[in-house]
């Protein structure tokens with residue numbers, strides 16, 4: 159009898175971030191037990207033919223918001239539909255955000271998110287925590303989250319004034335606590351004060367449509383905040399991860415900082431790599447509104463290609479999606495005022511195909527860099543490596559068999575997400591997942607899903623990821639400022655009249 163607890167993937171080309179090789183992969187009980195040729199496997203092993211195909215580490219989406227309640231409504235893709243769609247697209251792990259309201263307990267919000275996600279997830283997942291306010295209880299809770307709950311990444315908002323936004327002195331305090339606990343600080347980098355002023359101005363000019371969303375927060379609003387976050391993180395000697403890098407200007411800031419030796423990582427997302435902000439000017443309001451997210455897509459149509467170039471040469475490091483899906487009737491909350499359009503787009507299902515199409519098919523990156531930016535770098539930054547992000551003996555059996563020659567056209571009519579549009583509608587993609595394996599089980603094969611809600615697991619992460627912290631720790635040791643030794647000053651001192 160063939161059993162799914164043992165699978166042999168035969169005849170494929172195994173692609174890791176550092177090299178590719180013709181090799182078979184033997185999976186037993188959810189783990190890769192051997193990679194090589196002429197593997198001896200037990201009778202009854204299920205054999206999958208991967209001739210002419212690539213065998214890749216399953217994708218890791220670093221940035222999702224399943225069933226997030228935000229701007230007066232709740233994202234339609236929950237942990238069930240969202241992770242089903244993920245595996246249909248070759249992604250086998252998501253990192254979602256817990257976002258507590260200002261003044262609320264981070265730990266309670268974490269437990270609530272686990273209770274929601276655990277019974278629904280069809281693939282493994284992990285959690286980032288947003289820090290939306292600051293005091294000593296938050297500081298303590300961050301420590302508990304790191305030591306007891308497996309959270310090693312904290313996101314701070316520099317936008318969403320009066321809702322989630324932190325001020326610079328608070329950012330410094332949170333960054334310092336991240337550094338103390340071995341976590342990585344993440345920022346949503348946009349200047350929230352300038353957005354508020356810009357929005358008022360657009361509305362006063364009678365600009366109420368989605369184009370106002372972009373015009374009230376031009377590129378420099380993102381670039382300024384990105385630079386400020388990098389400066390504050392450097393002052394705290396804290397590693398920094400800039401989520402959803404959406405503009406050329408912000409990407410240049412990240413690239414420059416990396417070239418100046420800062421420990422900073424930039425995350426472009428599928429939306430920013432695959433489409434652009436010209437859609438905000440579309441005559442059909444619903445079409446234009448479906449692209450609304452923060453920071454916005456940029457109207458300069460050369461932006462996606464530029465971000466892909468930087469991703470290809472390691473100025474940018476890793477890709478997510480910011481998947482946060484609101485259907486058209488939800489977007490319509492802002493039909494008369496763009497500031498009320500719920501922010502968020504799709505991407506969790508299409509990220510791998512979009513990056514293959516715009517990155518590999520276009521000739522900007524090779525298959526190994528594709529693996530690095532869709533899986534391995536995420537695993538390294540968030541301390542999941544080599545359990546995730548690698549095809550090797552002992553790694554989790556999260557893999558995707560990829561057909562680089564197959565094509566499909568992305569459409570909301572055929573996608574697996576709950577949202578009723580797709581921002582990549584009509585995009586022809588070369589390179590498709592044909593089989594997705596999660597925890598050693600085939601969960602997707604040739605268009606058919608075999609998922610089980612609750613089959614995925616929460617993956618706790620340890621602090622002090624070496625990939626991130628080796629440099630930080632060494633700088634801490636050798637980079638301490640020291641005073642100049644000198645004789646005390648013994649000369650005259652002016653006298654200052656006491657203040658009355």
Ligand code: URP
Nearest residue numbers: 346451452480482501502
């Ligand atoms: O528009 C977005 N990005 N929605 C989700 C929340 C966030 O800022 O990541």
Ligand code: ZN
Nearest residue numbers: 346401402452
């Ligand atoms: Zn954000």
Ligand code: ZN
Nearest residue numbers: 436437440445
């Ligand atoms: Zn359009």
Ligand code: ZN
Nearest residue numbers: 221222223480
């Ligand atoms: Zn987000």
